Amino acid sequence: MPKSLTPALIFFAVVLGVSYLFMGQVQLSNSLNAIKQGELEKLEVYDPPIAPPAVILEGRNSSLTLSDLKGQYSLVNIWATWCAPCLEEMPSLMRLQKAKGSDKFQVIIVSIDREGFAKTDPWLERLAIQGLDDYIDPTGRLPLMTESQQLPTTLIINPGGMLVAKVTDSLEWDGPDAQRLVDTLLAH
Numbered sequence: 001m002p003k004s005l006t007p008a009l010i011f012f013a014v015v016l017g018v019s020y021l022f023m024g025q026v027q028l029s030n031s032l033n034a035i036k037q038g039e040l041e042k043l044e045v046y047d048p049p050i051a052p053p054a055v056i057l058e059g060r061n062s063s064l065t066l067s068d069l070k071g072q073y074s075l076v077n078i079w080a081t082w083c084a085p086c087l088e089e090m091p092s093l094m095r096l097q098k099a100k101g102s103d104k105f106q107v108i109i110v111s112i113d114r115e116g117f118a119k120t121d122p123w124l125e126r127l128a129i130q131g132l133d134d135y136i137d138p139t140g141r142l143p144l145m146t147e148s149q150q151l152p153t154t155l156i157i158n159p160g161g162m163l164v165a166k167v168t169d170s171l172e173w174d175g176p177d178a179q180r181l182v183d184t185l186l187a188h
Contacts, residue, residue, distance in 0.1 A: 028188040032165055035184055039177040042169050049162035052155065053145035057110055057135035060117065067161040073105045073185045074157040078142050080112050081123045083151040085170035092173040094129050099174060100182050108133045112140040156185065
């Protein structure tokens, strides 16, 4: 192959790859907008996806940012112990993770309680919540940085680490509407 064709082929491959990714995102956005009914009327779809807020979340063994959540869809639920709707929906988040958790999908919970795990652990134990990766936002600013005025707020991060959708308010996460949402994500 002549050397003069190599840059053109590389350029063509890059353009083709970017076009493929863009079309996939357009299809996902269209699919998400198409299911906004019932409880999912609360779903806000970002088209195009946006970078998630750059907040360092403290885990039990490590820290991460939302953009570190790459390689799978991540449903990131922001909650607090003083938020009754947050506590009510927590069991359904656990059931969703049990039913759909895989190498393609995960549920993560992030508390904005300033007292950290010392405050959240007794609540999670009282609710018998297990199997969810939990983190703390020590600044408590994550809801504001996502332009959310209430809790719970749930962010949906795509496998590329970008924010594709948000739900503000509680949901029955193992109910039919949320199942439709997760199935739509996993189909893309």
